[in-house]
Amino acid sequence: MTDSDTLATATLRAPSAPDMLLSREHPLCPGCGHPVSIRLVLETIEELQLQQRTIGVFGHGCSALMITHLDVDMNLSLHGRAPATATGIKRMRPDRFVFTMQGDGDMINEGLAEIMHAAARGENITCLLLNNGVFGDTGGQMTAGTVIGQRSTSTLDGRNAEQHGYPIALSKILAGMDGVSFVARTTVSDAAGVSRTKRLLKRAFEHQLAGHGFSLVEILTMCPTGWVTAASEGPGYLGETLGHESEFGVLRDTWDPAAAGAAGSE
Protein backbone atom coordinates (compact mmCIF):
# COMPACT_ATOMS: atom_id res chain seq x y z
CA MET A 1 0.00 0.00 0.00
CA THR A 2 1.31 3.44 -0.89
CA ASP A 3 0.55 6.77 0.72
CA SER A 4 -1.75 7.73 -2.15
CA ASP A 5 -3.97 4.77 -1.24
CA THR A 6 -4.81 6.42 2.04
CA LEU A 7 -6.78 9.07 0.15
CA ALA A 8 -8.93 6.58 -1.77
CA THR A 9 -12.24 5.24 -0.49
CA ALA A 10 -11.55 2.25 1.69
CA THR A 11 -12.78 -0.94 0.13
CA LEU A 12 -12.44 -4.61 0.88
CA ARG A 13 -10.17 -5.72 -1.96
CA ALA A 14 -10.53 -9.46 -1.81
CA PRO A 15 -11.50 -11.07 -5.14
CA SER A 16 -14.53 -12.61 -3.44
CA ALA A 17 -16.32 -11.53 -0.33
CA PRO A 18 -18.47 -13.49 2.13
CA ASP A 19 -22.16 -13.55 1.16
CA MET A 20 -22.95 -12.16 4.60
CA LEU A 21 -21.08 -8.94 3.85
CA LEU A 22 -23.81 -6.54 2.72
CA SER A 23 -21.55 -3.85 1.29
CA ARG A 24 -17.97 -3.89 0.10
CA GLU A 25 -17.39 -0.26 0.96
CA HIS A 26 -16.78 0.43 4.60
CA PRO A 27 -16.25 3.45 6.85
CA LEU A 28 -13.01 2.30 8.50
CA CYS A 29 -9.62 3.87 7.84
CA PRO A 30 -7.16 2.60 5.24
CA GLY A 31 -4.72 0.26 6.93
CA CYS A 32 -7.18 -0.68 9.71
CA GLY A 33 -7.01 -4.29 10.84
CA HIS A 34 -10.69 -4.60 11.70
CA PRO A 35 -12.17 -5.24 8.23
CA VAL A 36 -10.11 -8.35 7.56
CA SER A 37 -10.86 -9.62 11.08
CA ILE A 38 -14.57 -9.13 10.56
CA ARG A 39 -14.32 -10.77 7.16
CA LEU A 40 -12.75 -13.83 8.81
CA VAL A 41 -15.60 -13.99 11.33
CA LEU A 42 -18.18 -13.96 8.53
CA GLU A 43 -16.28 -16.60 6.57
CA THR A 44 -16.16 -18.81 9.64
CA ILE A 45 -19.90 -18.45 10.22
CA GLU A 46 -20.51 -19.44 6.60
CA GLU A 47 -18.08 -22.36 6.65
CA LEU A 48 -19.61 -23.78 9.81
CA GLN A 49 -23.07 -23.21 8.28
CA LEU A 50 -24.25 -21.09 11.17
CA GLN A 51 -26.54 -18.93 9.04
CA GLN A 52 -30.07 -18.61 10.43
CA ARG A 53 -28.87 -19.49 13.93
CA THR A 54 -26.30 -16.82 14.82
CA ILE A 55 -26.73 -13.74 17.02
CA GLY A 56 -23.98 -11.14 17.41
CA VAL A 57 -23.61 -8.60 20.19
CA PHE A 58 -21.35 -5.67 19.36
CA GLY A 59 -19.51 -3.34 21.65
CA HIS A 60 -18.87 0.34 21.05
CA GLY A 61 -15.85 1.26 19.02
CA CYS A 62 -14.65 0.96 15.45
CA SER A 63 -16.02 -2.56 14.93
CA ALA A 64 -19.49 -1.14 15.60
CA LEU A 65 -19.05 1.08 12.53
CA MET A 66 -19.38 -2.11 10.47
CA ILE A 67 -22.66 -3.38 11.93
CA THR A 68 -24.81 -2.09 9.09
CA HIS A 69 -22.63 -4.13 6.72
CA LEU A 70 -23.08 -7.52 8.37
CA ASP A 71 -25.97 -9.82 7.58
CA VAL A 72 -26.16 -10.95 11.20
CA ASP A 73 -29.02 -10.69 13.69
CA MET A 74 -27.47 -8.37 16.22
CA ASN A 75 -27.59 -5.92 19.05
CA LEU A 76 -25.31 -2.96 19.46
CA SER A 77 -24.87 -3.35 23.19
CA LEU A 78 -24.08 -0.75 25.80
CA HIS A 79 -20.37 0.04 26.09
CA GLY A 80 -18.64 -2.91 27.72
CA ARG A 81 -21.80 -4.88 28.50
CA ALA A 82 -21.85 -7.22 25.49
CA PRO A 83 -20.90 -10.39 27.44
CA ALA A 84 -23.81 -9.78 29.85
CA THR A 85 -26.29 -9.09 27.03
CA ALA A 86 -25.00 -12.15 25.17
CA THR A 87 -25.50 -14.21 28.34
CA GLY A 88 -29.19 -13.27 28.49
CA ILE A 89 -29.59 -14.10 24.80
CA LYS A 90 -27.73 -17.42 25.01
CA ARG A 91 -29.61 -18.58 28.13
CA MET A 92 -32.92 -18.04 26.34
CA ARG A 93 -31.67 -19.37 22.98
CA PRO A 94 -29.15 -22.09 23.88
CA ASP A 95 -29.43 -23.62 20.40
CA ARG A 96 -28.13 -20.44 18.75
CA PHE A 97 -24.52 -19.49 18.15
CA VAL A 98 -23.91 -16.29 20.14
CA PHE A 99 -20.77 -14.16 19.87
CA THR A 100 -19.62 -10.74 20.98
CA MET A 101 -17.26 -8.46 19.07
CA GLN A 102 -15.54 -5.82 21.18
CA GLY A 103 -12.51 -3.59 21.05
CA ASP A 104 -9.96 -3.26 23.82
CA GLY A 105 -11.57 -0.02 25.06
CA ASP A 106 -14.91 -1.79 25.23
CA MET A 107 -13.76 -5.08 26.74
CA ILE A 108 -10.71 -4.22 28.87
CA ASN A 109 -11.70 -0.70 30.00
CA GLU A 110 -15.45 -0.31 30.26
CA GLY A 111 -16.41 -3.97 30.35
CA LEU A 112 -13.74 -5.66 32.44
CA ALA A 113 -16.27 -6.92 34.99
CA GLU A 114 -18.58 -8.30 32.31
CA ILE A 115 -15.89 -10.28 30.45
CA MET A 116 -14.30 -11.64 33.64
CA HIS A 117 -17.60 -12.77 35.12
CA ALA A 118 -18.87 -14.29 31.88
CA ALA A 119 -15.59 -16.24 31.65
CA ALA A 120 -15.75 -17.38 35.28
CA ARG A 121 -19.34 -18.54 34.82
CA GLY A 122 -18.16 -20.62 31.89
CA GLU A 123 -20.88 -18.97 29.85
CA ASN A 124 -21.23 -20.86 26.58
CA ILE A 125 -20.55 -17.87 24.33
CA THR A 126 -17.64 -16.77 22.14
CA CYS A 127 -16.10 -13.35 22.73
CA LEU A 128 -13.89 -11.70 20.13
CA LEU A 129 -11.48 -9.01 21.23
CA LEU A 130 -10.22 -6.79 18.40
CA ASN A 131 -7.25 -5.23 20.15
CA ASN A 132 -5.33 -2.32 18.68
CA GLY A 133 -4.36 -0.81 22.02
CA VAL A 134 -6.16 2.48 21.45
CA PHE A 135 -9.61 4.04 21.38
CA GLY A 136 -9.59 4.21 17.57
CA ASP A 137 -13.16 5.46 17.33
CA THR A 138 -12.38 8.65 19.25
CA GLY A 139 -9.01 9.31 17.62
CA GLY A 140 -6.47 7.09 19.34
CA GLN A 141 -6.37 7.61 23.11
CA MET A 142 -4.76 5.16 25.55
CA THR A 143 -6.77 2.14 26.69
CA ALA A 144 -6.17 -0.38 29.46
CA GLY A 145 -4.66 -2.54 26.70
CA THR A 146 -2.08 -0.03 25.44
CA VAL A 147 1.31 -1.68 25.94
CA ILE A 148 4.39 -0.02 27.43
CA GLY A 149 6.07 2.10 24.77
CA GLN A 150 3.01 2.26 22.52
CA ARG A 151 2.06 5.63 21.08
CA SER A 152 -1.44 7.05 21.46
CA THR A 153 -2.81 10.59 21.44
CA SER A 154 -2.72 10.55 25.24
CA THR A 155 0.74 8.94 25.38
CA LEU A 156 2.53 10.75 22.55
CA ASP A 157 5.97 9.61 23.64
CA GLY A 158 4.75 6.09 24.28
CA ARG A 159 3.08 4.65 27.36
CA ASN A 160 5.36 4.53 30.36
CA ALA A 161 4.58 2.78 33.61
CA GLU A 162 5.53 5.70 35.88
CA GLN A 163 2.98 8.04 34.33
CA HIS A 164 0.33 5.71 32.95
CA GLY A 165 0.54 2.44 34.85
CA TYR A 166 0.65 -0.99 33.23
CA PRO A 167 -1.66 -2.61 30.67
CA ILE A 168 -3.94 -5.50 31.49
CA ALA A 169 -3.00 -8.64 29.56
CA LEU A 170 -6.55 -9.92 29.49
CA SER A 171 -6.09 -13.10 27.46
CA LYS A 172 -3.32 -14.29 29.74
CA ILE A 173 -5.52 -13.73 32.78
CA LEU A 174 -8.48 -15.51 31.21
CA ALA A 175 -6.29 -18.43 30.16
CA GLY A 176 -5.65 -19.12 33.83
CA MET A 177 -9.28 -19.06 34.88
CA ASP A 178 -11.47 -22.03 35.69
CA GLY A 179 -14.60 -21.98 33.59
CA VAL A 180 -12.77 -20.88 30.45
CA SER A 181 -12.74 -23.48 27.69
CA PHE A 182 -10.65 -21.82 25.00
CA VAL A 183 -8.43 -18.74 24.70
CA ALA A 184 -6.24 -17.78 21.78
CA ARG A 185 -4.26 -14.73 20.64
CA THR A 186 -3.49 -13.90 17.09
CA THR A 187 -2.87 -11.02 14.71
CA VAL A 188 -3.95 -9.93 11.25
CA SER A 189 -0.76 -7.97 10.56
CA ASP A 190 0.62 -10.54 8.12
CA ALA A 191 -0.61 -13.36 5.90
CA ALA A 192 0.40 -16.10 8.32
CA GLY A 193 -1.46 -14.30 11.08
CA VAL A 194 -4.61 -13.99 8.95
CA SER A 195 -4.50 -17.69 8.17
CA ARG A 196 -3.94 -18.56 11.84
CA THR A 197 -6.73 -16.23 12.93
CA LYS A 198 -9.17 -18.06 10.69
CA ARG A 199 -8.21 -21.41 12.16
CA LEU A 200 -8.42 -20.16 15.75
CA LEU A 201 -11.82 -18.55 15.18
CA LYS A 202 -13.12 -21.84 13.87
CA ARG A 203 -11.75 -23.66 16.87
CA ALA A 204 -13.31 -21.16 19.29
CA PHE A 205 -16.69 -21.41 17.55
CA GLU A 206 -16.51 -25.21 17.76
CA HIS A 207 -16.01 -25.00 21.52
CA GLN A 208 -19.31 -23.20 21.86
CA LEU A 209 -21.10 -25.47 19.38
CA ALA A 210 -19.96 -28.50 21.38
CA GLY A 211 -21.23 -26.86 24.57
CA HIS A 212 -17.78 -26.67 26.11
CA GLY A 213 -18.23 -23.22 27.58
CA PHE A 214 -16.55 -19.85 27.32
CA SER A 215 -14.20 -19.14 24.43
CA LEU A 216 -12.28 -16.01 23.47
CA VAL A 217 -10.06 -15.01 20.58
CA GLU A 218 -7.96 -11.89 20.87
CA ILE A 219 -7.06 -10.50 17.45
CA LEU A 220 -4.42 -7.78 17.29
CA THR A 221 -5.39 -5.22 14.66
CA MET A 222 -3.63 -2.27 13.11
CA CYS A 223 -4.76 1.28 13.86
CA PRO A 224 -2.47 3.60 11.89
CA THR A 225 -4.74 6.57 12.56
CA GLY A 226 -4.66 6.10 16.31
CA TRP A 227 -0.98 5.23 16.31
CA VAL A 228 -0.11 8.35 14.30
CA THR A 229 1.68 6.25 11.73
CA ALA A 230 1.42 5.77 7.97
CA ALA A 231 -1.05 3.08 6.90
CA SER A 232 1.77 1.13 5.28
CA GLU A 233 3.73 1.11 8.53
CA GLY A 234 0.85 -0.26 10.64
CA PRO A 235 1.80 -3.95 10.54
CA GLY A 236 5.42 -3.13 11.37
CA TYR A 237 4.43 -0.88 14.26
CA LEU A 238 2.08 -3.57 15.56
CA GLY A 239 4.98 -6.01 15.55
CA GLU A 240 7.12 -3.59 17.57
CA THR A 241 4.43 -2.85 20.15
CA LEU A 242 1.36 -5.04 20.78
CA GLY A 243 2.78 -7.92 18.75
CA HIS A 244 6.12 -7.70 20.49
CA GLU A 245 4.35 -8.13 23.80
CA SER A 246 2.17 -10.98 22.70
CA GLU A 247 2.28 -14.71 22.63
CA PHE A 248 0.37 -15.99 19.62
CA GLY A 249 -1.59 -19.21 19.37
CA VAL A 250 -3.75 -21.23 21.75
CA LEU A 251 -3.33 -20.12 25.36
CA ARG A 252 -5.88 -22.53 26.80
CA ASP A 253 -7.86 -25.42 25.39
CA THR A 254 -9.59 -27.65 27.92
CA TRP A 255 -11.02 -29.80 25.13
CA ASP A 256 -7.56 -30.58 23.79
CA PRO A 257 -5.00 -29.50 26.40
CA ALA A 258 -2.10 -30.48 24.15
CA ALA A 259 -3.19 -27.81 21.63
CA ALA A 260 -2.14 -24.97 23.90
CA GLY A 261 1.05 -23.49 22.52
CA ALA A 262 0.99 -25.73 19.43
CA ALA A 263 -0.38 -23.04 17.12
CA GLY A 264 2.20 -20.54 18.24
CA SER A 265 4.71 -20.81 15.46
CA GLU A 266 4.09 -20.86 11.77
Add this chain to the structure above:
Amino acid sequence: MSTVTKPTKSLCSGSEAIARSAMAAGLRFYAGYPMAPSTDILETFTRELAHADGVCINVETEIEGVNMALGAAMTGFRAATGSTGQGVALMQEAIAEAGLHETPLVVFTVGRMQQDYFQSTRGGGWGDYRTICMAPKDVPEAVELTQLLFHLTDKYRVPGILLTDGILARTQVSVDLSPIEFEPLPEKTWALDGAGTGTGHSKSYWTFAGGKANNPGLGPQTHWVNLAEKFEVIARNEPRWEEVHTEGAETLIVAFGTAAAFVEHVVRDLNAEGVRVGMFRPITLWPFPGDQLEAAAESAKAIGVFELNAGQMIDDVKLNVPNRKLVRPIGGISVDDSGINIGELLDAPAVRARIELLIEEMTQ
Protein backbone atom coordinates in the same frame (compact mmCIF):
# COMPACT_ATOMS: atom_id res chain seq x y z
CA MET B 1 -58.17 -0.17 38.63
CA SER B 2 -60.26 -2.32 40.89
CA THR B 3 -58.84 -4.69 43.44
CA VAL B 4 -61.59 -7.26 43.20
CA THR B 5 -61.04 -9.96 45.78
CA LYS B 6 -60.88 -13.32 44.07
CA PRO B 7 -60.88 -16.65 45.87
CA THR B 8 -57.60 -16.71 47.77
CA LYS B 9 -55.25 -19.54 46.99
CA SER B 10 -51.92 -19.20 48.70
CA LEU B 11 -50.37 -17.41 51.65
CA CYS B 12 -47.14 -15.75 50.70
CA SER B 13 -45.08 -12.63 51.23
CA GLY B 14 -45.34 -9.66 48.91
CA SER B 15 -41.97 -10.61 47.38
CA GLU B 16 -43.10 -14.19 46.74
CA ALA B 17 -46.40 -12.94 45.36
CA ILE B 18 -44.66 -10.59 42.90
CA ALA B 19 -42.27 -13.33 41.74
CA ARG B 20 -45.04 -15.91 41.37
CA SER B 21 -47.30 -13.45 39.61
CA ALA B 22 -44.46 -12.75 37.17
CA MET B 23 -44.15 -16.48 36.51
CA ALA B 24 -47.92 -16.66 36.01
CA ALA B 25 -47.43 -13.93 33.39
CA GLY B 26 -44.89 -16.13 31.64
CA LEU B 27 -41.62 -14.68 32.94
CA ARG B 28 -38.75 -16.92 31.86
CA PHE B 29 -35.64 -15.00 32.93
CA TYR B 30 -34.63 -13.16 36.07
CA ALA B 31 -31.21 -11.76 36.93
CA GLY B 32 -30.81 -10.24 40.37
CA TYR B 33 -28.23 -9.01 42.84
CA PRO B 34 -29.07 -9.23 46.54
CA MET B 35 -29.93 -6.04 48.42
CA ALA B 36 -32.47 -5.56 51.21
CA PRO B 37 -35.43 -5.34 50.93
CA SER B 38 -35.48 -6.73 47.36
CA THR B 39 -33.60 -9.96 48.08
CA ASP B 40 -36.66 -12.15 48.69
CA ILE B 41 -37.77 -11.69 45.08
CA LEU B 42 -34.39 -13.03 43.89
CA GLU B 43 -34.57 -15.94 46.35
CA THR B 44 -38.08 -16.86 45.24
CA PHE B 45 -37.00 -16.98 41.60
CA THR B 46 -33.88 -18.94 42.64
CA ARG B 47 -36.09 -21.61 44.18
CA GLU B 48 -38.96 -21.62 41.71
CA LEU B 49 -38.08 -20.30 38.25
CA ALA B 50 -36.26 -23.44 37.09
CA HIS B 51 -39.51 -25.36 37.72
CA ALA B 52 -41.28 -22.89 35.42
CA ASP B 53 -38.89 -23.65 32.54
CA GLY B 54 -36.96 -20.47 33.26
CA VAL B 55 -33.53 -19.24 34.23
CA CYS B 56 -32.57 -17.25 37.33
CA ILE B 57 -29.04 -15.88 37.65
CA ASN B 58 -27.62 -14.56 40.92
CA VAL B 59 -25.54 -11.97 39.11
CA GLU B 60 -22.13 -10.52 39.96
CA THR B 61 -23.24 -6.89 39.56
CA GLU B 62 -26.50 -5.04 39.02
CA ILE B 63 -25.15 -3.71 35.73
CA GLU B 64 -24.65 -7.24 34.45
CA GLY B 65 -28.07 -8.27 35.75
CA VAL B 66 -29.96 -5.59 33.88
CA ASN B 67 -27.99 -6.18 30.68
CA MET B 68 -28.63 -9.92 30.88
CA ALA B 69 -32.35 -9.24 31.33
CA LEU B 70 -32.17 -6.87 28.37
CA GLY B 71 -30.58 -9.61 26.23
CA ALA B 72 -33.14 -12.17 27.36
CA ALA B 73 -36.03 -9.77 26.66
CA MET B 74 -34.65 -9.07 23.17
CA THR B 75 -35.17 -12.73 22.31
CA GLY B 76 -38.88 -12.28 22.94
CA PHE B 77 -39.14 -14.05 26.29
CA ARG B 78 -40.48 -12.15 29.28
CA ALA B 79 -37.55 -11.10 31.45
CA ALA B 80 -36.94 -8.97 34.50
CA THR B 81 -34.37 -7.76 36.97
CA GLY B 82 -34.77 -6.01 40.29
CA SER B 83 -33.17 -4.39 43.28
CA THR B 84 -33.73 -1.64 45.76
CA GLY B 85 -33.34 2.00 44.72
CA GLN B 86 -29.60 1.94 45.30
CA GLY B 87 -29.17 -1.03 42.95
CA VAL B 88 -31.58 0.28 40.33
CA ALA B 89 -29.50 3.47 40.29
CA LEU B 90 -26.75 1.37 38.69
CA MET B 91 -29.16 0.06 36.06
CA GLN B 92 -30.29 3.40 34.65
CA GLU B 93 -28.15 3.21 31.50
CA ALA B 94 -29.72 -0.08 30.47
CA ILE B 95 -33.28 1.01 31.33
CA ALA B 96 -32.83 3.98 28.98
CA GLU B 97 -31.44 1.59 26.37
CA ALA B 98 -34.58 -0.54 26.66
CA GLY B 99 -36.68 2.56 26.04
CA LEU B 100 -34.63 3.61 23.03
CA HIS B 101 -34.36 0.23 21.28
CA GLU B 102 -37.87 -0.79 22.29
CA THR B 103 -37.20 -3.78 24.51
CA PRO B 104 -39.90 -4.77 27.02
CA LEU B 105 -37.75 -4.90 30.15
CA VAL B 106 -39.39 -5.16 33.59
CA VAL B 107 -37.66 -3.94 36.77
CA PHE B 108 -38.86 -4.64 40.31
CA THR B 109 -37.77 -1.76 42.51
CA VAL B 110 -38.31 -2.47 46.20
CA GLY B 111 -37.61 0.87 47.83
CA ARG B 112 -36.60 1.51 51.41
CA MET B 113 -38.87 4.50 51.97
CA GLN B 114 -40.44 6.27 49.00
CA GLN B 115 -37.27 8.03 47.90
CA ASP B 116 -37.20 6.40 44.47
CA TYR B 117 -40.08 8.37 42.95
CA PHE B 118 -37.79 10.59 40.89
CA GLN B 119 -35.62 7.63 39.88
CA SER B 120 -38.67 5.60 38.84
CA THR B 121 -40.53 8.33 36.98
CA ARG B 122 -37.68 10.42 35.52
CA GLY B 123 -34.81 7.97 35.41
CA GLY B 124 -31.13 8.71 35.01
CA GLY B 125 -30.35 7.42 31.56
CA TRP B 126 -29.73 9.41 28.39
CA GLY B 127 -32.24 10.31 25.73
CA ASP B 128 -35.96 10.89 25.33
CA TYR B 129 -37.29 7.77 26.97
CA ARG B 130 -40.02 7.07 29.50
CA THR B 131 -40.65 4.16 31.84
CA ILE B 132 -44.10 2.93 32.79
CA CYS B 133 -44.13 2.90 36.59
CA MET B 134 -46.77 1.25 38.77
CA ALA B 135 -47.00 1.57 42.53
CA PRO B 136 -49.35 -0.92 44.21
CA LYS B 137 -50.78 -0.10 47.63
CA ASP B 138 -50.87 -3.71 48.83
CA VAL B 139 -49.95 -7.27 47.91
CA PRO B 140 -53.14 -8.25 46.00
CA GLU B 141 -52.77 -5.16 43.86
CA ALA B 142 -49.06 -5.93 43.35
CA VAL B 143 -50.06 -9.33 41.95
CA GLU B 144 -52.46 -7.70 39.51
CA LEU B 145 -50.11 -4.87 38.48
CA THR B 146 -47.17 -7.22 37.96
CA GLN B 147 -49.09 -9.07 35.28
CA LEU B 148 -50.47 -5.84 33.82
CA LEU B 149 -46.95 -4.43 33.66
CA PHE B 150 -45.68 -7.40 31.64
CA HIS B 151 -48.66 -6.98 29.34
CA LEU B 152 -48.18 -3.24 28.80
CA THR B 153 -44.39 -3.41 28.40
CA ASP B 154 -44.91 -6.04 25.68
CA LYS B 155 -47.76 -4.11 24.09
CA TYR B 156 -45.78 -0.89 23.78
CA ARG B 157 -42.25 -2.38 23.80
CA VAL B 158 -41.07 -0.14 26.64
CA PRO B 159 -39.36 -0.61 30.00
CA GLY B 160 -41.55 -0.80 33.08
CA ILE B 161 -40.98 -0.53 36.82
CA LEU B 162 -43.03 -2.03 39.62
CA LEU B 163 -42.26 0.26 42.56
CA THR B 164 -42.92 -1.23 46.01
CA ASP B 165 -41.27 -1.02 49.40
CA GLY B 166 -40.03 -3.20 52.25
CA ILE B 167 -43.39 -3.26 54.04
CA LEU B 168 -45.27 -4.54 51.00
CA ALA B 169 -42.45 -6.99 50.20
CA ARG B 170 -42.59 -8.58 53.65
CA THR B 171 -46.33 -8.57 54.30
CA GLN B 172 -47.85 -12.07 54.30
CA VAL B 173 -51.17 -12.23 52.47
CA SER B 174 -53.35 -14.87 50.84
CA VAL B 175 -53.49 -14.07 47.15
CA ASP B 176 -54.81 -15.53 43.93
CA LEU B 177 -51.84 -16.12 41.63
CA SER B 178 -53.64 -17.39 38.57
CA PRO B 179 -52.79 -15.80 35.21
CA ILE B 180 -54.87 -12.74 34.32
CA GLU B 181 -56.34 -12.53 30.82
CA PHE B 182 -55.52 -9.43 28.80
CA GLU B 183 -56.26 -8.43 25.22
CA PRO B 184 -54.25 -10.60 22.81
CA LEU B 185 -50.94 -9.13 21.64
CA PRO B 186 -49.42 -9.49 18.19
CA GLU B 187 -46.69 -12.06 17.61
CA LYS B 188 -43.22 -10.80 18.53
CA THR B 189 -41.85 -10.58 15.01
CA TRP B 190 -39.21 -8.22 16.38
CA ALA B 191 -37.63 -10.90 18.58
CA LEU B 192 -33.92 -11.49 18.05
CA ASP B 193 -33.60 -15.20 17.31
CA GLY B 194 -30.74 -15.56 14.85
CA ALA B 195 -33.04 -16.78 12.08
CA GLY B 196 -32.37 -13.70 9.96
CA THR B 197 -28.60 -14.21 9.86
CA GLY B 198 -27.37 -14.90 6.34
CA THR B 199 -30.79 -14.49 4.75
CA GLY B 200 -30.51 -10.84 3.68
CA HIS B 201 -33.19 -10.00 6.27
CA SER B 202 -31.14 -9.89 9.44
CA LYS B 203 -32.30 -7.73 12.34
CA SER B 204 -30.48 -4.93 14.05
CA TYR B 205 -31.21 -3.80 17.55
CA TRP B 206 -29.78 -0.43 18.41
CA THR B 207 -30.87 2.91 19.72
CA PHE B 208 -30.14 4.79 16.48
CA ALA B 209 -32.27 2.40 14.37
CA GLY B 210 -29.62 2.36 11.65
CA GLY B 211 -30.77 -0.90 10.07
CA LYS B 212 -28.57 -2.63 7.51
CA ALA B 213 -26.82 -1.56 4.31
CA ASN B 214 -29.38 -3.49 2.22
CA ASN B 215 -32.31 -2.44 4.38
CA PRO B 216 -31.67 0.91 6.08
CA GLY B 217 -33.50 1.67 9.31
CA LEU B 218 -35.39 4.82 10.17
CA GLY B 219 -32.29 6.53 11.54
CA PRO B 220 -32.08 8.48 14.80
CA GLN B 221 -34.13 11.55 13.79
CA THR B 222 -37.24 9.67 12.67
CA HIS B 223 -36.84 6.85 15.22
CA TRP B 224 -36.61 9.18 18.21
CA VAL B 225 -39.55 11.31 17.04
CA ASN B 226 -41.58 8.12 16.63
CA LEU B 227 -40.63 7.00 20.12
CA ALA B 228 -41.66 10.35 21.59
CA GLU B 229 -45.04 9.99 19.89
CA LYS B 230 -45.42 6.48 21.28
CA PHE B 231 -44.74 7.74 24.80
CA GLU B 232 -47.42 10.41 24.28
CA VAL B 233 -49.91 7.68 23.36
CA ILE B 234 -49.04 5.83 26.57
CA ALA B 235 -49.40 9.06 28.56
CA ARG B 236 -52.92 9.48 27.17
CA ASN B 237 -54.11 5.88 27.38
CA GLU B 238 -52.55 4.31 30.41
CA PRO B 239 -52.94 6.48 33.52
CA ARG B 240 -54.46 4.53 36.39
CA TRP B 241 -55.59 5.95 39.69
CA GLU B 242 -57.95 5.50 42.63
CA GLU B 243 -60.15 8.09 44.33
CA VAL B 244 -61.64 7.84 47.83
CA HIS B 245 -64.27 10.42 48.94
CA THR B 246 -62.96 13.01 46.49
CA GLU B 247 -66.37 14.33 45.44
CA GLY B 248 -66.91 17.68 47.10
CA ALA B 249 -63.86 17.19 49.31
CA GLU B 250 -62.55 20.41 50.83
CA THR B 251 -59.23 18.75 51.62
CA LEU B 252 -57.53 16.40 49.21
CA ILE B 253 -54.65 14.11 50.17
CA VAL B 254 -52.46 12.71 47.42
CA ALA B 255 -50.42 9.60 48.23
CA PHE B 256 -49.00 6.51 46.48
CA GLY B 257 -47.98 2.96 47.33
CA THR B 258 -48.02 1.62 50.88
CA ALA B 259 -48.31 5.15 52.31
CA ALA B 260 -51.57 5.55 50.42
CA ALA B 261 -53.00 2.49 52.16
CA PHE B 262 -52.49 4.27 55.50
CA VAL B 263 -53.89 7.55 54.15
CA GLU B 264 -56.92 5.72 52.79
CA HIS B 265 -57.60 4.19 56.20
CA VAL B 266 -57.44 7.61 57.91
CA VAL B 267 -59.52 9.31 55.20
CA ARG B 268 -62.29 6.72 55.60
CA ASP B 269 -62.26 7.19 59.39
CA LEU B 270 -62.44 10.99 59.04
CA ASN B 271 -65.32 10.80 56.58
CA ALA B 272 -67.19 8.57 58.99
CA GLU B 273 -66.76 11.40 61.46
CA GLY B 274 -68.15 13.93 58.97
CA VAL B 275 -64.85 15.49 57.82
CA ARG B 276 -64.90 16.17 54.07
CA VAL B 277 -61.46 14.92 53.13
CA GLY B 278 -60.64 12.85 50.06
CA MET B 279 -57.71 10.83 48.78
CA PHE B 280 -56.33 10.71 45.28
CA ARG B 281 -53.91 7.85 44.60
CA PRO B 282 -51.88 7.63 41.39
CA ILE B 283 -51.47 3.91 40.61
CA THR B 284 -49.32 4.67 37.60
CA LEU B 285 -46.66 7.16 38.64
CA TRP B 286 -45.78 7.44 34.96
CA PRO B 287 -47.96 8.15 33.16
CA PHE B 288 -49.05 10.40 36.02
CA PRO B 289 -52.86 10.75 36.08
CA GLY B 290 -52.65 14.54 35.86
CA ASP B 291 -55.99 15.34 34.22
CA GLN B 292 -57.76 13.07 36.68
CA LEU B 293 -56.04 14.72 39.62
CA GLU B 294 -57.01 18.15 38.26
CA ALA B 295 -60.67 17.11 38.20
CA ALA B 296 -60.49 15.51 41.65
CA ALA B 297 -58.93 18.66 43.12
CA GLU B 298 -61.62 20.98 41.81
CA SER B 299 -63.40 21.58 45.11
CA ALA B 300 -60.30 21.35 47.31
CA LYS B 301 -59.22 24.32 49.42
CA ALA B 302 -56.08 22.49 50.54
CA ILE B 303 -54.09 19.70 48.95
CA GLY B 304 -51.72 17.69 51.10
CA VAL B 305 -49.12 15.37 49.61
CA PHE B 306 -48.23 12.52 51.93
CA GLU B 307 -45.07 10.77 50.73
CA LEU B 308 -42.17 9.28 52.68
CA ASN B 309 -39.44 11.44 51.19
CA ALA B 310 -38.37 15.08 51.18
CA GLY B 311 -40.89 15.94 48.45
CA GLN B 312 -40.76 14.24 45.06
CA MET B 313 -44.27 13.43 43.80
CA ILE B 314 -45.32 16.86 45.02
CA ASP B 315 -43.74 18.30 41.84
CA ASP B 316 -46.17 16.30 39.67
CA VAL B 317 -49.06 17.29 41.94
CA LYS B 318 -48.22 21.00 41.59
CA LEU B 319 -47.95 20.63 37.81
CA ASN B 320 -51.47 19.28 37.56
CA VAL B 321 -53.81 20.80 40.17
CA PRO B 322 -55.80 23.98 39.32
CA ASN B 323 -53.98 26.05 41.96
CA ARG B 324 -50.50 24.95 42.98
CA LYS B 325 -50.47 27.39 45.91
CA LEU B 326 -52.92 25.12 47.73
CA VAL B 327 -50.40 22.26 47.74
CA ARG B 328 -48.55 21.42 50.98
CA PRO B 329 -46.14 18.60 51.78
CA ILE B 330 -47.49 16.67 54.80
CA GLY B 331 -45.19 13.63 54.65
CA GLY B 332 -41.43 13.62 54.99
CA ILE B 333 -38.34 11.53 55.45
CA SER B 334 -39.02 8.84 58.03
CA VAL B 335 -36.56 6.05 58.52
CA ASP B 336 -35.31 3.94 61.41
CA ASP B 337 -31.71 3.96 62.66
CA SER B 338 -30.69 1.27 60.17
CA GLY B 339 -31.51 3.59 57.28
CA ILE B 340 -33.30 0.68 55.65
CA ASN B 341 -36.73 0.48 57.27
CA ILE B 342 -39.61 2.97 57.15
CA GLY B 343 -39.82 5.04 60.33
CA GLU B 344 -42.59 6.03 62.73
CA LEU B 345 -44.38 8.49 60.45
CA LEU B 346 -46.04 5.58 58.66
CA ASP B 347 -48.61 4.90 61.35
CA ALA B 348 -52.33 5.74 61.26
CA PRO B 349 -52.29 8.15 64.25
CA ALA B 350 -49.27 9.98 62.80
CA VAL B 351 -50.88 10.24 59.37
CA ARG B 352 -54.11 11.43 60.98
CA ALA B 353 -52.26 14.10 62.94
CA ARG B 354 -50.65 15.43 59.73
CA ILE B 355 -53.99 15.57 57.92
CA GLU B 356 -55.75 17.25 60.86
CA LEU B 357 -52.96 19.83 61.08
CA LEU B 358 -53.42 20.61 57.37
CA ILE B 359 -57.18 21.05 57.86
CA GLU B 360 -56.56 23.30 60.87
CA GLU B 361 -54.12 25.51 58.94
CA MET B 362 -56.55 25.70 56.03
CA THR B 363 -59.39 27.04 58.20
CA GLN B 364 -57.25 29.75 59.81
